[in-house]
Amino acid sequence: MIGPIRAFALLAGLALLGGCGSDYAPPPDATTGEPAAQLGRVFDVTVDLPHVVFDGGRRVGVVLDLELRVEEPAPGTHPARLVHHGARVAGEPEDVTDLGASTTTLIETGERFETGRIGPVRVAGVTFEYFLRGTAGPGGWTAAGEARESQTALGGRFDAWRRQRLLVAATDFSIAASVDLLALERDADLVVRADRARASSDPFLRVTGDAAFLVNRLSFDNVVRLDPQRDFAAAWQAGVGIGANPHDVLLVAEDRAYVSRYEPPFNDLLVIDPRGGASRGTIDLAPWAENPDGTPRPDRLCAAAGLVFVGLQDIDRTFTRYASGKLAAIDPATDRVIGIVSLPGKNPGTLERVREPDGGVRLYVALGGIFPGLLAQELSGGVAVVDPVNLAFERWALDDDDAGGNIGALAIARPELGYAVVSDASYRNRVIAFDPRTGTVLRTVWETADYVPEIEVTGGGLLAIPDRSFLAPRVCLFRVPTAPGDTETPAGCGALRRPPFSLESLD
Secondary structure (H helix, E strand, O other), rough: OOOHHHHHHHHHHHHHHHOOOOOOOOOOOHHHHOOOOOOOOEEEEEEEEEEEEHHOOOEEEEEEEEEEOOOOOOOOEEEEEEEHHHHOOEEEOOOEEEEOEEEEEEEEOOOOOEOOOOOEEEEEEEEEEEEEEEEEHHHHHHEEEEEEEEEOOOEEEEEEEEEEEEEEEEEOOOOOOEEOOOOEEEEEEEEEEEEEEEOOEEEEEEEEEOOOEEEEOOOOOOEEEEEEHHHEEEEEEEOOOOOOOEEEEEEEOOEEEEEEEOOOOOOEEEOOOEEEOOOOEEEHHHHOOOOOOOOOOOEEEEEOOOEEEEEEEOOOOOOOOOOOOEEEEOOOOEEEEEEEOOOOOOOOEEEEEEOOOOOOEEEEEOOOOOOOOOOOOEEOOOEEEEEEEOOEEEEEEEHHHOOOOEEEEEEEEEOOEEEEEEEEEOOOOOEEEEOOOEEEEEEEOOOOOEOOOOOOOOOOOOOEEEEEOOOOOOEEEEEOOEEEEEOOOOEEEEEOOOOOOEEOOOO
């Protein structure tokens, strides 16, 4: 969805750039042209071995700061890379030298959390090995248990936290733009690692399946796959057609991904090979447009019930004539549109797949209506609930009249708690919490005169909100409440060099 604020800023930026088309590329040192690794997980671990003796007994006990990197997206028994960040012997800082292969095995099955032998490591002249055996907490976000030094079998303890990470595309809509990495480590320390990859002035991030992509949109017209093994540097980049203005990408198989191409004359989904970006065909969407120009404006993509759904904004070339929004349902086995879901509102944006308490799946669709600008503001949207099995609109989860403005970004934490960005006629933006079961607005979490382009809820229960303040750009995190009646609590803000624009949770 293109709101008037973003459209104005992009046009200003493009006036400076002069447009780059599909020839836009990060510098050669940022693009390898090689396959990218799949997304994995990172655990921060504190290991306390109180019986290890140093300096002939003058100091006793060591605490190790350990990082476990697992290059598999799901629990199981997997190799893990080790990084020791330091140690404290009797409270005094010491370096750690890993004399082993810097790898171990991590076992995560049910509540079991266990490593193979770690080391040998050398700390303050003493060499030892150790292993961890413990229990994982709910959802696998924490673990704790015993740590034992291998030779003596003397015991200690460990505590582990799965790191929560967000990719952030930051841009001021001019030439400078980047992909940064924001991480909450040990469930306490917020760390920003800047400039993981270069981006265009109109970037969009997408984590899909086990892959992370950067979509460089208006006038840049390319898709970049980011490599987790190289700290999310660009692995490859592929143009998708000059003037195509790609809006989203979705992995549908190991060798196939869909890219929505928003601008005419494309009006389709491009099928690419996600291993290198080669084109593998198209899916025409023009037959389902109802506006006078026949431009479907395919935007966001989402997989549910074995199908792929693409939101069709159905807006003409001048952005002044809107048909009702709709979802096209595509069979990924045949690359064919098998049905259309008519939506009772205009301008569909974010699509969220939500598992309901009864085990069923629903799609939640943010319908923006018409933002004030070229036309007067029109509240003809909200958050719609769609049955992806029967291809039918079911109900409203939120009415934009009740919310008090146009609905922008959307994030569903669970069936009884959602978040939406609401923009009023004076462009003031609020992030609200609402109950999708009843459509009740619960509270305002954030309010600002700045544009709020996206929000994100992580798997570990953090709500991320971009603050595009010119003087102090940042991303702020809030802990999502787990009990009815509780409210969001701040978890910290990560300062950035550029205003944040697109957010994607990696965990």
